[in-house]
Amino acid sequence: MIQQNSACPPPEWLLREQLIQAPAPVVDEWLFHEDSLTRRLTRLSDNSFSVTPLFEGWQPLRADECAALQLPAGSEGWVREVYLLGREQKWVFARSVASRAALEEDGLHMDELGTRSLGELLFSDQAFARGQLQICQYPAAWLPEADTASGLWGRRSCFLRGTLSILVAEVFLPTVWRAIAQDADSNKERH
Structure with a gap:
């Protein structure tokens, strides 16, 4: 589990229309692509995509997560933190959370995913509806120690099915931007 620095102020998660200055x-x-990130990363990696779990378990959710899920502050939820890898490189850090009560009522077993992608499950189940994407520069203190860096872009959205809401946050590591740039360069050379 990542050590959450409680002194770290939560980021301001913004919708595209709330951005004062758009990213490149x-x-x-x-950041604002609506399709499955898992599918995009699988294509980018030429099918060399994998998931490495870092932490899964019950814990109090962060204040910004409780607010997004419309839960009382300090509510307990299931937390899943993973790396999404392409070509055996860490490309994205992902943190997914859901309230204990909603998970128990719905019967979804997030604890059984292992190295399977939660995103693939969410996008393959037509019953899930995705909420709006929000972005921020993710707090360095909320990242795994090996990848602590300031200014990394993150995005999040809620996936809803009945009374179940799963908040999925994805932080793009520098390695994925290099892979995206290399892919764009090789596509230019082919054309």
Whole structure:
């Protein structure tokens, strides 16, 4: 589990129309792309995509997560933190949370995913509806120690099915931007 620095102020999660200054076009396109990130990363990695779990378990959710899920502050939920890897490189850090009560009522077993992608499950189940994407520069103190860096772009959205809401946050690590740039360069060379 990542050590959450309680002194760290939560970021301001913003919708696209709330941005004062938009990120670079390629960053904006990846942050606000509505399709499955798992599928995009699988294509980008030429099918060399995998998931490495870091932490899964019950714990109090952060204040910003409780607010997004419309839960009382300090509510307990299931937390799943993973790396999404492409070509055996850490490309994205992902943190997914859901309230204990909603998970128990719905019967979804997030604890059984292992190295499977939660995103693939959410996008393959037509009953889930995705809420609006929000972005921020993710707090360095909320990242795994090995990847602590300031200014990394993150995005999040809620996936809803009945009374169940799953908040999925994805933080794009520098390695994924290099892979995206290399892919764009190789596509230019082919054309």
